[in-house]
Every structure is written in C-alpha cells, then in structure tokens.
Amino acid sequence: MPQHGLALTIATPAHVIVEGLPVVSLRAEDESGAFGVRPGHADMVTLLSASVVRWRTPDGVEHYCAVDGGVLIVSGGETVALACREALPGDSLEALEADVRRARAAQIDAMRRARVEQTRLHAQAVRQMLLYLRPRATRGEPG
Helix, strand or coil: CCCCCEEEEEECCCCEEEEEEEECEEEEEECCEEEEECCCCCCEEEEEEEEEEEEECCCCCEEEEEEEEEEEEEECCCEEEEECCCEEEECCHHHHHHHHHHHHHHHHHHHHHHHHHHHHHHHHHHHHHHHHHCCHHHHCCCC
C-alpha cells in the first residue's frame, strides 16, 4: 500500500472481490446518505445501503462495485473493509448498470423457476397423501 493511502478489501461469502487494494479515496452510501473516506479517516462502522461503492486508485482511475448493502469498517485511518452478501465490480457505471440488470433478471428467473418447482412438488405430495388417505376399497384392496 502506498504511504498515506488506504487499503481496500471487499468480500462476499463466496469471493474476495478486492484485497488490500491501494486506494486514495472511497465513496459509499448508508442510511444517512453518501459519504467519503480518505486516508486518516476516523475509525467507523456503518451499514451500507444497496448502492454503488466507488473508489479512486493512486493512478487516478475510478472503479465501481454494486453492493446489496453490507458492513463497511474503517480502521486506523488506512484500512477499509466491506463485507456484503453480493457484490458486482465494474470499471464504468454504464457497464455496471447493464451487469446489475442482467444479474437481477437472472435472480428473478431463478426465483420463478424455484416457485414453479415448489408448486410441482407440493402438488405431487398432495396427490400422494390423497392416495394413502383413500379408503382401501376405493384403492382396489380388500377391506
């Protein structure tokens, strides 16, 4: 990490998106609104809103990551750690917006398929219960 900079880590349960990445500034959003973090920032912990986190690297390039909320921790004025359930990084807002739209559509489709499968399994279970609950005579078995 460059002296007088920040080290950024963004992680989900499945992936580490960035680890110890040198950054000169970061912008995020919590319930109170947007805020910035620069080297020397006071220690803090906050719950992020679903939003886009952006940071600038020492070469002046801005990067982005869509998060579904999460916890952001600033410690020692030089470490920023963000933990969230889902994160989608991108190098431009336009590309990130399209990626988020595609990911959301895939999520909605997966939820729809799961509901259809759940309904199918439920109907199958009801049919099986009805079969076993019928009197034996109607099932063709001797009484």
